[in-house]
């Protein structure tokens with residue numbers, strides 16, 4: 001019976017979490033969290049112990065992304081989804097252009113389309129499994145790009161269109177696992193539960209001086225709910241605070257991951273590690289008779305979220321179910337994509353050796369299921 005397939009313990013990875021978000025949390029972060037007690041958790045976010053952690057997060061991220069002088073790391077509550085609404089209120093002047101090639105990029109476009117104070121956005125859409133790229137456009141003031149479409153495993157290199165518009169990049173699952181040049185964006189926003197191996201609920205945004213000017217220029221010209229007001233978030237962030245109470249555990253684990261990345265070589269270390277892990281999977285899928293990378297153009301294949309299609313002889317959702325029973329979790333395909341597929345998160349916290357073990361486990365289960 002498929003249900004009872006047991007993977008030999010010697011094949012199993014040291015950690016079975018391969019989710020695309022929330023993703024594997026490093027044990028070291030939890031040790032740091034325990035060590036911080038008492039003194040940190042359960043204390044005021046307006047006092048030094050917490051503000052020092054926020055300061056370390058902001059400084060660490062500035063170093064990780066090699067931000068030039070004048071850039072600020074701004075943060076607030078609500079995750080990247082809340083940031084889309086904040087951007088509709090406080091970054092887009094009148095009209096945005098969106099590259100759309102999956103669920104997350106389409107959600108930001110929807111948010112802009114439904115904001116009554118904005119003109120209808122320009123949408124440049126590619127079929128799922130492929131990437132869309134921005135085009136300079138005279139009546140657009142904001143370009144909404146996405147670095148890594150987590151729903152499909154399609155990634156792009158961020159580059160600035162030849163235009164004065166602000167470049168606002170959804171890097172929720174790319175930041176910390178992919179290279180980026182600060183000169184190519186005005187806003188690079190993300191959340192801590194993907195490459196940064198922490199928990200959800202916060203958004204963070206690296207903002208250029210031009211983006212900070214835009215926030216200031218819009219402030220006061222339209223109604224903005226205070227909890228989504230980027231000028232308020234900026235004011236609090238520069239004091240190493242948030243407008244309302246943040247999750248302190250999330251901040252501490254985020255800091256721990258950022259420190260770990262910096263100690264080991266920074267963004268280059270993290271990005272190389274993700275490349276190594278994802279290559280293991282893509283190479284395997286290309287050689288397997290019953291699997292293939294979903295994204296056909298190798299240049300658009302994500303180094304952090306790997307999508308692998310299976311041929312009809314292997315039912316991917318049964319495969320994911322057997323893996324789950326054996327402690328390997330969250331490799332199911334993105335629910336709305338509805339493909340015979342596995343989607344595997346290989347963020348920096350994932351050990352490449354565990355990815356090799358995962359491949360061995362997949363092969364074992366497929367054989368046991370009666371596949372090849």
Ligand SMILES: *Cc1c(COP(=O)(O)O)cnc(C)c1O
Nearest residue numbers: 021079080081104150172173191
């Ligand atoms: C996960 C994700 C989001 C949503 O992030 P939340 O913090 O859950 O709001 C947005 N965009 C991308 C690309 C994502 O991967």
